[in-house]
Amino acid sequence: MTDHAPTLRPVRDTAVPDGERVAARCPYCERPFRSDHGRDLHVGERHDPTDAERERYEAALEEERDELWLFHAKAVVALGVIYAATVILYMAVLGTFF
Ligand SMILES: [Zn+2]
Structure with a gap:
């Protein structure tokens, strides 16, 4: 058995990468935020x-x-466009052979 057991959870300490600035800090635990x-x-x-x-x-x-709702709305529209494009492409390909 080793002295240092592997940590199962990430360390709670946070480090701010070079070139990024801290926009806000938690008043309770000092954690930095973008x-x-x-x-x-x-x-x-x-x-x-x-x-x-x-x-x-x-x-x-x-x-x-609100942001999540907008994301879902965009996803639904994107799926509709992909579906329609696939159907049209399928019909065009079938139309060239029959
Ligand atoms: Zn905090």
């Missing part, structure tokens, strides 16, 4: 937020839901 949005979500989910922080968390959550 945006206020990410920090607000983290504080609401991982810590006991104050009323103002909870308000920002709920706003960030709402923004996240």
